[in-house]
Amino acid sequence: MSVTKTGSNTTAPTQLLQVxxxxxxxxxxxxxxxxxxxCLQHFTGTLDNWDPAVTDPLASGREVILFDNAxxxxxxxxxxxxxxxxxxxxxxxxDGLGIRTCDVLGFSLGGMIAQQMAxxxxxxFRRMILVGTAPRGGEDIMHLEKPSLAKHIQDPQNRGYAVLxxxxxxxxxxxxxxxAAFIARLMQRKExxxxxxxxxxxxxxxxxxxxxxxxxxxxxADLKGIRHPxxxxxxxxxxxxxxxxxxxxxxxxxxxxxxAYPDAGHGSLFQYAESFTxxxxxxxxxxxxxxxx
Amino acid sequence: MSVTKTGSNTTAPTQLLQVxxxxxxxxxxxxxxxxxxxCLQHFTGTLDNWDPAVTDPLASGREVILFDNAxxxxxxxxxxxxxxxxxxxxxxxxDGLGIRTCDVLGFSLGGMIAQQMAxxxxxxFRRMILVGTAPRGGEDIMHLEKPSLAKHIQDPQNRGYAVLxxxxxxxxxxxxxxxAAFIARLMQRKExxxxxxxxxxxxxxxxxxxxxxxxxxxxxADLKGIRHPxxxxxxxxxxxxxxxxxxxxxxxxxxxxxxAYPDAGHGSLFQYAESFTxxxxxxxxxxxxxxxx
Numbered sequence: 092m093s094v095t096k097t098g099s100n101t102t103a104p105t106q107l108l109q110v111x112x113x114x115x116x117x118x119x120x121x122x123x124x125x126x127x128x129x130c131l132q133h134f135t136g137t138l139d140n141w142d143p144a145v146t147d148p149l150a151s152g153r154e155v156i157l158f159d160n161a162x163x164x165x166x167x168x169x170x171x172x173x174x175x176x177x178x179x180x181x182x183x184x185x186d187g188l189g190i191r192t193c194d195v196l197g198f199s200l201g202g203m204i205a206q207q208m209a210x211x212x213x214x215x216f217r218r219m220i221l222v223g224t225a226p227r228g229g230e231d232i233m234h235l236e237k238p239s240l241a242k243h244i245q246d247p248q249n250r251g252y253a254v255l256x257x258x259x260x261x262x263x264x265x266x267x268x269x270x271a272a273f274i275a276r277l278m279q280r281k282e283x284x285x286x287x288x289x290x291x292x293x294x295x296x297x298x299x300x301x302x303x304x305x306x307x308x309x310x311x312a313d314l315k316g317i318r319h320p321x322x323x324x325x326x327x328x329x330x331x332x333x334x335x336x337x338x339x340x341x342x343x344x345x346x347x348x349x350x351a352y353p354d355a356g357h358g359s360l361f362q363y364a365e366s367f368t369x370x371x372x373x374x375x376x377x378x379x380x381x382x383x384x
Numbered sequence: 385m386s387v388t389k390t391g392s393n394t395t396a397p398t399q400l401l402q403v404x405x406x407x408x409x410x411x412x413x414x415x416x417x418x419x420x421x422x423c424l425q426h427f428t429g430t431l432d433n434w435d436p437a438v439t440d441p442l443a444s445g446r447e448v449i450l451f452d453n454a455x456x457x458x459x460x461x462x463x464x465x466x467x468x469x470x471x472x473x474x475x476x477x478x479d480g481l482g483i484r485t486c487d488v489l490g491f492s493l494g495g496m497i498a499q500q501m502a503x504x505x506x507x508x509f510r511r512m513i514l515v516g517t518a519p520r521g522g523e524d525i526m527h528l529e530k531p532s533l534a535k536h537i538q539d540p541q542n543r544g545y546a547v548l549x550x551x552x553x554x555x556x557x558x559x560x561x562x563x564a565a566f567i568a569r570l571m572q573r574k575e576x577x578x579x580x581x582x583x584x585x586x587x588x589x590x591x592x593x594x595x596x597x598x599x600x601x602x603x604x605a606d607l608k609g610i611r612h613p614x615x616x617x618x619x620x621x622x623x624x625x626x627x628x629x630x631x632x633x634x635x636x637x638x639x640x641x642x643x644a645y646p647d648a649g650h651g652s653l654f655q656y657a658e659s660f661t662x663x664x665x666x667x668x669x670x671x672x673x674x675x676x677x
Contacts, residue, residue, distance in 0.1 A: 381647070382646055
């Protein structure tokens with residue numbers, strides 16, 4: 092796919108938005124006539140964790156907006172210990188920018204916030220892309236203590252981004268090579284980088300996952316009310332949020348297509364950035380009432 | 385998508401191939417430099433059950449070959465009561481045509497035969513598309529006696545193709561309308577039509593489904609040996625072969641992508657013929673070693 096580059100997460104400046112006593116860090120780049128695409132980030136991820144191979148092609152045709160929730164990166168405030176709390180900050184941020192309706196790409200934790208936003212204020216989104224995430228009432232969501240993850244997270248060899256290669260990618264030569272390329276892309280940004288998240292971010296976000304695992308009434312019934320055209324994307328070998336969570340999500344959302352990738356873990360969108368951005372851009376460019384790709 | 389029409393199942397003549405005392409009915413149309421696409425049909429389906437909205441776009445760029453297995457349509461012989469038996473006939477047919485390697489689109493029953501062929505003679509296929517089907521050891525495969533299906537099949541109002549609208553499509557206004565359009569397309573062929581399948585076809589094929597539900601050793605382990613790039617497609621609301629069978633298939637095949645459609649039942653490929661043929665054609669046109677769309 093040939094794309095005219097209209098901005099990059101490698102070079103876009105970090106901006107600060109003041110809203111109701113909070114200061115939210117964000118980046119905004121790209122241009123085009125389509126609605127902006129709000130990108131909601133994964134567990135402990137900052138603006139620097141958005142792979143330019145994903146954000147930059149999507150910024151051709153629309154603005155891409157990357158957002159640090161409260162207490163993450165350079166955003167002020169306490170990290171909420173619930174998805175609902177993170178949702179309120181995201182709404183306040185969009186209100187502060189004056190954006191009434193946009194599209195959303197929610198990855199992992201960010202996909203949960205996107206679902207809650209769609210529940211709370213349907214008009215905030217036109218189309219949704221939910222990658223590597225889970226519905227409320229999902230199972231085995233980010234249990235970092237389980238051996239398959241703990242062995243990587245606790246390995247002192249895996250400092251900084253190195254652990255992402257292990258836990259976001261499948262344990263195959265091909266997927267691990269894609270993981271190494273992903274980390275190299277994250278490192279392309281040289282200036283104006285974010286402070287990494289500390290243990291306080293992790294512990295509050297893990298508390299939010301535990302709360303999200305509790306069904307709110309009849310399991311998955313809340314999804315029936317989210318009628319937005321939705322594209323659900325997942326890797327079959329995701330240890331952080333197993334793929335059955337995407338099955339439940341796409342089966343119970345009334346208007347969702349599912350695309351699942353082989354030989355991929357949690358970071359399937361980064362491993363297959365070319366395929367993912369091709370399908371995501373086509374999905375976002377559609378004005379069909381259905382989610383059919 | 386603009387497609388130069390190079391043949392149609394609405395007009396292609398039915399041909400007969402004599403192999404080892406059997407006479408196999410088939411149709412062959414389309415042209416192009418790509419490998420031929422062998423299409424393997426669903427329960428009781430004949431050549432006339434292939435929707436031209438699916439076959440005709442795929443016939444641009446390649447030959448499409450539709451095939452009546454033994455005892456179906458105008459093919460002679462007894463209908464085998466196992467997938468293995470149907471597989472032998474399909475192999476004999478390809479050998480008789482002199483085709484050593486092709487691509488395959490296996491729908492429902494046809495997808496099971498395609499899997500068995502890939503197991504038995506890996507070189508027979510380059511790429512596989514498996515729609516609305518199940519792996520050996522799958523569950524709830526074509527239990528026509530269950531109330532959700534029996535109520536339609538036993539309804540005397542549902543004569544001929546009318547039952548397909550009920551059991552291949554979801555019980556929504558949109559999916560039922562797609563079903564009516566599907567049947568209208570099947571009726572476009574006016575001459576040289578096939579005899580409909582009788583109860584002997586149905587009973588032997590149901591016996592084959594029951595045998596296919598039995599795992600052969602460790603459940604789904606046999607799929608690990610099928611390394612062909614494979615596209616698995618399914619509707620979320622398939623009552624005939626529930627979607628979890630496609631999950632098992634795509635999770636356990638080492639090189640499969642999954643595309644699942646909203647508001648669709650068993651006939652998702654017919655309901656979304658434009659989307660399906662777009663993705664199928666792109667998948668077949670790829671020479672990547674992976675199944676990534």
